[in-house]
Amino acid sequence: MGTAILDGLLSSLADEGKTRRTQRSQQLPTRFIACVDRPGSVEPLRKRISSMNGNTTAPVEVWLQRNVAAVEIAEIVLLACQPSQAGAILGDAGMAASLADKLLLSICVGLSAPTLQHLIYSSANSTTTAGHPGRCHIVHAMPNTASSVRQSATILSTADIPLPPEMEASAMWVFESVGTVTRVASSAMNAASVAAAATPAFFALALEGAVRGATAEGVDGEDAVRMIAQAMKGTAEMALKGLSPSKIKEMVTTPNGCTARGVEILEAGSVEETFSGAVRHAILRVFELGKQP
Template sequence: MLACGTMGSAVLSGVLDSLALLSSRTEAGTDVAIPGRFLACVKRPESADRIKQTYGDKVEVFLHDHASAVAAADVVVLGCKPQLCEEILTAKAMKEAFRGKLLISVLAGTTINQIQDILGPDTLVLRAMPNTPCKIRQGMTVICFPSPPSPASSSADLSASIPPASIKPLVQWIFSQIGRAVFLDEKHFDACTALCGSGPAFACVMLEAMTDGGVMMGLPFTVAQELAAQTMQGAARMVLEGNHPAQIRNSVSTPGGCTIGGLLVMEDGKIRSTIARSIQEATNIASGLGKKK
């Protein structure tokens, strides 16, 4: 984990928790070589202390010496702020350390080509966009492979420990341990950053508003919050199981009932367009995060 901040820690926590549930180093029925050694790179002593306190001896911490950690790894997950990408990747000995490695970037607004231009063709660069619920293994990750060339035909001379044919299953395995993972073209990544990366914040605004409404009508705060959170989770799970949101809404909206009354108030407040425009604005901002000022 290169620049192991909030997102890096979320991914790391999810994978380590998942490994604790596995009885063997390789899942039955797959050829995925499950990672067995974890390294975290940070710049500040307090960050190093935080990782040591959180993970103990499960994670080796590298303070400042990022090149040594990269050289010792087969797979590198880059989780710095987009504006720090070039500074980190162009540091002394980094390009050499990355030769033959697989780099998974979780940077918003930073394209594969931008990173590839820095590191050269000897490093295979992929993009992934996870979100913070990865920390409790309920995340949503979008993954993109460079095209062309495909991973199997990449000019990168990857380590013998990662055969080209196993790269996609390995990446999918990593992010499937912390939630759901889907593959999309890179052109969709800014929208995915807005919908998945910023989405938990938008959902929590809705959650807070529903909680406030319950409190206003006399419910204790903790009860209102639990009811709102479980209701949102239940509705989301019904959608993931194949139910269309409109079907769920209609099934609850009985003629002359309280649900349709509440829905009309929401429509008066233009809640649909407000939320949709929030995704649009977040997408526009995400598209500029990796660009030089």
């Protein structure tokens, strides 16, 4: 996910540089450092970055196991690791001091801002405490993989302590650069994260099934993907403009028509209930991940 966000940010910077339309009070990023923990990840990431349509004025460096050093020179930090890795990263010697007074954007599923504060400031290496001068400012967010094409549906929740205005602007710029941002209460963060970040996989499964049905009846595979994906995009646009799912279904379906026949098959298979159950079980898994050491 971190690489997808980086791809979207570089693309956004490139577009803003071309149009010269940006008038912002905060300084835009001019350098990126991507930290990885395995030697085998370095070259693949470098190759992927080299293929991105990024802005050459914002170079990307890939560092191996130098998290504290990278954070020390950074102004904005994106924590994009597995939840089980966060404790070791944030509790590393010198990390709390390196994060002092900086903006920490976390996309670790299931780990709230208070939990992240605890991981940083409960360490014996920490000389600051959350809520006091020298602490970092945490934003808990959950984008999705469409960040790479700047179509993410990002969910954002901040800690109880308000962010300084310039940090608020920086956080919004990062996530608005890769899609839309919806703010939710911290209590709804886990459920909302699944609704925005996990459902693209569910929709991809539906797309695969629809494409398989079309190709079985003679439609070219590439044409089927293009047409059905566009139909999904159009459906999404109608929903975003205020039409309810039931209304969209009503507009498309005529009695005894071909759409009605297909809807009957889906309803007989309890597809709506299956999707509902998938979302609910995914949400439960988020809570489980947040409790794992």
